Amino acid sequence: MESPIKLFPDSIFTVDDAGEVALLHAPPRTPAGHALRWGWLVPLLAIIATWNLASPGFTALLFFLLLSYPLTAVILANWIFPATLYQAHFDDAGLHLAIGHAQDPTADAQLFIPFEDITALVTLDHYRNMGRYGTSWFRSYIFQTKTAYGRKPHVQINTKRSAQSVHSVLQRLARLPAAQHIQLPPMVSIGNPPSPERLRAEREERQRRLQGEV
Incomplete structure (x- = not known):
C-alpha cells in the first residue's frame, strides 16, 4: 500500500x-470527573445547613449557584479535559x-x-x-x-x-x-x-x- x-x-x-449505540470504550472516571459529577451537592447541602441561619441574600446566592451548576460543569469540563481526537x-x-x-x-x-x-x-x-x-x-x-x-x-x-x-x-x-x-x-x-x-x-x-x- x-x-x-x-x-x-x-x-x-x-x-x-x-x-442503538454504545461507547467503544468508556475511560475510567478521574477524581476531577467525580468532582464535576457530584459538585451540585455542595450548594444543595449548604442551602439545607444554613436555611434558618443565613440571610435571604446568601440563600438566594446558593440557589443561583445550584441552578447554574450544569452550565458551570460544562464550562469547567471543556477547560479541564482536552478535546477528544x-x-x-x-x-x-x-x-x-x-x-x-x-x-x-x-x-x-x-x-x-x-x-x-x-x-x-x-x-x-x-x-x-x-x-x-x-x-x-x-x-x-x-x-x-x-x-x-x-x-x-x-x-x-x-x-x-x-x-x-x-x-x-x-x-x-x-x-x-x-x-x-x-x-x-x-x-x-x-x-x-x-x-x-x-x-x-x-x-x-x-x-x-x-x-x-x-
Whole structure:
C-alpha cells in the first residue's frame, strides 16, 4: 500500500441493527470527573445547613449557584479535559482505530480489526433539516464483524467528509488483496436531501437574512 487509507472520523462507537449505540470504550472516571459529577451537592447541602441561619441574600446566592451548576460543569469540563481526537485508517492488514487527545492520541482506546474479521462495510449518507439552524450532512461507515468489539455487534464511524470522499475510500479498499471478501453494498441515503437548485436557493435566503434584507 502506498499510503494508509484515512477515514477522517468525527466519532467512533458501536451500534446494533436497531440503531442503538454504545461507547467503544468508556475511560475510567478521574477524581476531577467525580468532582464535576457530584459538585451540585455542595450548594444543595449548604442551602439545607444554613436555611434558618443565613440571610435571604446568601440563600438566594446558593440557589443561583445550584441552578447554574450544569452550565458551570460544562464550562469547567471543556477547560479541564482536552478535546477528544478520533483516528481511523486502513493499512494492508486491517482497520486501525484510536481515541484520545492531542497529547496522547491513544489515551482512551486503541483497536485493530483485521480484514479477515470484517464481513461487510455498510455506508450511509445522512441528511437532516434543522429548520432555521440550517442542515446537517454526514456519512457513516458501519463495519459488520465476526467478533464484537464492544457492547454492540458493529463498529460505526461518522465523518463529515463528502460522499465522493467515502466512495474514494471504498474504491481503494476494494483494490486491497486482503479485503476482497468484504461486501461493499451501495451507499444508503437517510433523509430527503434537497435538489442542488433548492440548496442554492436556501443559501441565498440565509444570506439575505444575514444582511437584513428579509
